[in-house]
Amino acid sequence: MSAGPRKKLMYLNRRAPGGTIYAVEGLEVVLIGAAFDQDVCMAFVGDGVYQLKAGQDTSDSGVKNFSPAYRALGDYDVNRLYVERESLEERGLGVDDLMPLTWEDEDDDWAEKPSIHVVDRAELARLIDAQDVVFNF
Amino acid sequence: MKIGLLVNEGPYQHQAADTAFQFAQAAIEKGHEVFRVFFYHDGVNNGTRLATPPQDDRHIQRRWTALAEAHGVDLVVCVAAAQRRGICDPDEAKRNGKDADNIAPGFRISGLGQLVEAAIECDRLVTFGD
């Protein structure tokens, strides 16, 4: 949709999903932004890693469960989700505690590939530094 | 330079709207273009004309409106966030069967694409929030 060169956009998530609206409204930006055909990635740091926790079920708390929407990201070509290793470890979590998010690679016979990439803090710092724009939610 | 601003918090509750305004004003004074101010999350509450702050305090909405009128700054309120929080213009009010609208002069309601577009079009995007 934009004529200029593609920009590197990162959506940096540092908040837990339930206590405030930032995570769900942040995800809405990611899904809308996918139409702009930019170089997009997401990062999950601090409490943001809780957004990807498997098994979220809000049926007893009277709020909408938006966690299934993360599974749609692959269909929107948002397939680089960087999760900070230290943030997981600080919270007693490992990658097996997260939703198994995948995407289908059309350049590789639609092979199903994992979207989640666990990276250490130093690598994430370099990724942040390399972006043109970082959205914070 | 072309600068875009993202305001994520409502007026008075948090300093974000004040900092964003002061930044926008300073940027314009320095000859930069403030391409757009996008209001998201509770930031959409900057755009109601019904706020009545005490007379000895700043009027945050009117300050934004004046900035738009004086410098043509595009003040965009996110439609999805606005619908959740009861901010609407005449069209939105009609579409959703509301008995009133409350959007302030100088503000317009539009989609999230306007935020992503600002991020792509501007040389810098600066976020103000909580």
Added chain:
Amino acid sequence: MTVLHTVNKSPFEKDSLDTCIAHALDGSTVLLIEDGVYAATRGTVVEPRVRDAMQRMNFYVLANDCKARGLGEDTLIDGIGRVDYGGFVDLVTGHDSVQSWL
């Protein structure tokens, strides 16, 4: 790329400053605004962490927010630059991107 990082939270309430410092590359700039300016004062438990970070990053405070909080220039850690809103704008345009640690 050089990034301007902004921090607007008191370091005594939120981990935004520590998260910022942990993710800012050497040579970056950190601008403390709003309640973030409390991190710039001397004699706090945070001061050693700020001084340590100042070895590899440039630190600024928004002077308007210091004044509003009763933080005179003489209460700030030596070597932290002071800017007004115009200086904030110059920092934004003088770096390649802005990362707001909310």
